[in-house]
Amino acid sequence: MNPLVQLESCGQSPWLDDLHRDLVRKGDLATAIGEDGLKGLTSNPSIFEKGIGETDEYKDDLAALLDEGVLDDMRVYEALAAEDIKGAADLFRPVYDKHDRNDGFVSWEVSPYLANETDKTIEEAKRLWGIIGRDNLMIKIPGTHAGLPAIRDVIGAGINVNVTLLFGIQAYAAVADAYMGGLEKLVRDGGDPSTIASVASFFLSRIDVAVDERLKDFGDTAPGLVDKVTDKVGIASAKLAYARYKEIYATPRWQALASKGARPQRLLWASTGTKKTSLPDTYYIDSIIGRETVNTMPPATLKAFRDHGTATPDTIEQGMSEVADTMGALQTLGLSIDEITADLVKEGVVKFHDAFDKLLGGVAKKRRELATHNDQSAPSGATKSIVA
Numbered sequence: 001m002n003p004l005v006q007l008e009s010c011g012q013s014p015w016l017d018d019l020h021r022d023l024v025r026k027g028d029l030a031t032a033i034g035e036d037g038l039k040g041l042t043s044n045p046s047i048f049e050k051g052i053g054e055t056d057e058y059k060d061d062l063a064a065l066l067d068e069g070v071l072d073d074m075r076v077y078e079a080l081a082a083e084d085i086k087g088a089a090d091l092f093r094p095v096y097d098k099h100d101r102n103d104g105f106v107s108w109e110v111s112p113y114l115a116n117e118t119d120k121t122i123e124e125a126k127r128l129w130g131i132i133g134r135d136n137l138m139i140k141i142p143g144t145h146a147g148l149p150a151i152r153d154v155i156g157a158g159i160n161v162n163v164t165l166l167f168g169i170q171a172y173a174a175v176a177d178a179y180m181g182g183l184e185k186l187v188r189d190g191g192d193p194s195t196i197a198s199v200a201s202f203f204l205s206r207i208d209v210a211v212d213e214r215l216k217d218f219g220d221t222a223p224g225l226v227d228k229v230t231d232k233v234g235i236a237s238a239k240l241a242y243a244r245y246k247e248i249y250a251t252p253r254w255q256a257l258a259s260k261g262a263r264p265q266r267l268l269w270a271s272t273g274t275k276k277t278s279l280p281d282t283y284y285i286d287s288i289i290g291r292e293t294v295n296t297m298p299p300a301t302l303k304a305f306r307d308h309g310t311a312t313p314d315t316i317e318q319g320m321s322e323v324a325d326t327m328g329a330l331q332t333l334g335l336s337i338d339e340i341t342a343d344l345v346k347e348g349v350v351k352f353h354d355a356f357d358k359l360l361g362g363v364a365k366k367r368r369e370l371a372t373h374n375d376q377s378a379p380s381g382a383t384k385s386i387v388a
Contacts, residue, residue, distance in 0.1 A: 004302070005037040006311035011291030013103050014305075015040035017270070017298045020051030021058055021080075024087040036306060039095055039103040041088050042162065042201075042270070042296045044140075045112065045355040048081055053362020063370055073360045076367065081108070082131050089134040096136040102197060102263060107162040108132065109140035112352035121150040129159045138162040138199070142352075143171055144345060148178045155182025158191050161198045162268070165348040167207055168341030172241050172267075175200050176248045179265045183257050194261030199294055202241055203271035203348070204234035204284050210340050210347075211330070218333065228329035231279060233337070236323040238288045241267055242316045245292075268294040273301045282309045290316030 004014050016029075016038055023029045032038040052058050058080050065076055089106045096104030110124040125139040138160040141147050147163070154161055155178075163175045179200075183193045211233045215226050248254065249264045258264075272284035272295055280286070281304040285295055289312060297305065330337060 002036060002306055003309040003311045004306050007289065007295075008037055008039075010289050010311055010313040011293070012289050013039040013266075013294045014302065015042060015105075015268070015294055015296035016302060017042045017044075017047070017272075017296045019043040019047055019084050019088060019106075020055065021061075021084060022055075024084055024091065029088060030091050032302075033091060033095060036302070039099070040092065040105045040107075040294065040296070042107045042140075043081070043085070044109055045352060045359045048077065048084075049355060049359035049362050051084075052077065052080055053359065053366065058366070059370070062366055066367065066370060071367070073363045073367070077360060077363050078131070080363075085132055085137065086134060089132065089136050092136055093134075101135070101195065104136050105138045105160065105162075105197065105199075106134075106136065107138040107140050109164070109352075112142075112349065112356045115142050115144055115349045115352070116146045118146045118150050121147065122153045125150065125154045125159060125161075126157060135195075136160075138197070140164050140201075142345075142349065143175045143200070144349065148174055151175065151178040152182040152185065155179055155196060155198065156185030156189070156191075158186060158196065160196060163198065163200045163265075164203075164270070165345055165352075166200055166202045166241075167237070167344045167348075168338060169237070169240055169244055170338070171341065171345070172200055172202070173244060173248065176245075176265060180253060180257060183262050187257070187260055192261065193257060194263065197263055198265040199268040200265050201268040201270045201296075202238055203344070204238055204269055204288075205271045205273065205275050206344055206348070207234040207237055207340070208232075209275055210344055211335070214335055214340070215333075222333060225329045225333050228325055229333065229335075231276070231283075232322075232326045233330060234284065235287055236326045237337075238267075238269060239316055239320065239323050240327075242288075242290050242293070243320075264292060266292050266294055268296055270296050272296070273298040286310050286312070286315065287319075288316045290314060 007014050019041060061080055065079055070076055085106055085108045092104040092106055108128055110121055114120045114124055128139055140162045141151050142165040143163045151161055151163055166172050179198050186193055208231050218226055245267055269288055274281055274283050285305050
């Protein structure tokens with residue numbers, strides 16, 4: 001059987017980390033939902049930049065927007081992206097209904113420019129939710145210091161949230177607290193917590209890249225310790241996060257919410273494409289399969305797991321002694337996981353900001369190209385369109 005389909009019996013949901021116009025319109029996404037058991041989708045500025053800025057998939061829709069006088073790059077991007085998000089959400093709606101609103105979600109991100117602004121993030125999340133108008137939408141909010149109260153408020157307003165940019169266990173615990181705080185607010189206001197879903201997205205391969213960079217300073221001075229740490233901290237962090245998840249959702253506080261129909265905020269494994277050719281291409285999937293978790297895979301990783309992945313139940317809870325050895329060796333080397341993950345959050349915000357800059361730059365370039373083409377194609381004497 002297809003290993004992706006087998007993940008369902010293991011309690012894990014495979015999601016796709018990709019979205020572009022042809023994926024929705026040409027049937028590839030519908031096929032993956034039907035044949036691979038795909039249960040959700042995530043998007044981000046880098047993904048949209050590649051689709052809008054580097055392909056001609058959006059040419060006709062972009063031309064229509066320009067004809068309507070929509071010339072602002074942000075408005076153009078939102079209009080194009082919203083169409084994709086709506087189309088994908090509609091394809092996943094049967095999954096959402098079949099799984100009683102616990103799966104079948106499509107994620108759309110608030111502007112990375114707002115990562116450190118709580119009130120504007122809240123406003124943006126509510127606005128994007130209204131634009132899409134689909135129950136199976138998740139709004140992506142970064143798990144930054146400013147993001148925590150935003151997560152609480154947006155959940156409390158009855159909006160599904162995908163918390164992004166998580167790297168550390170303490171940060172994850174704070175996010176879980178914000179999630180429960182939001183549900184408690186929703187209940188106080190007379191809302192139904194059973195209608196809300198959320199995921200907490202841990203970025204795994206980025207952790208290993210950051211650790212490996214720091215390990216260069218040791219050269220050959222501590223080979224035994226370095227071997228215990230190299231390429232292992234991301235997986236170890238996932239396993240520790242899952243252990244913390246089980247503790248959090250066994251507390252009386254959570255049980256009180258669960259009695260009212262609330263659903264746990266599932267852990268989602270992100271950044272699961274391997275960055276090193278020396279690692280198996282299913283490295284960040286095989287060993288972190290756990291119940292009530294999600295793995296959002298880039299296309300190449302999803303294809304690899306479909307081809308030769310192994311869907312073994314509960315691997316996320318295995319090898320905990322090795323996890324202890326890995327984290328102990330990291331500490332012995334004098335490397336602080338808290339400092340590493342704090343730096344990764346800062347870097348992640350910058351990377352998303354830069355990706356958004358590039359995305360809007362790609363939109364502007366496509367507008368100029370289309371305007372130039374229309375300008376040159378206009379018949380003699382015709383009024384020519386000028387796009388700034």
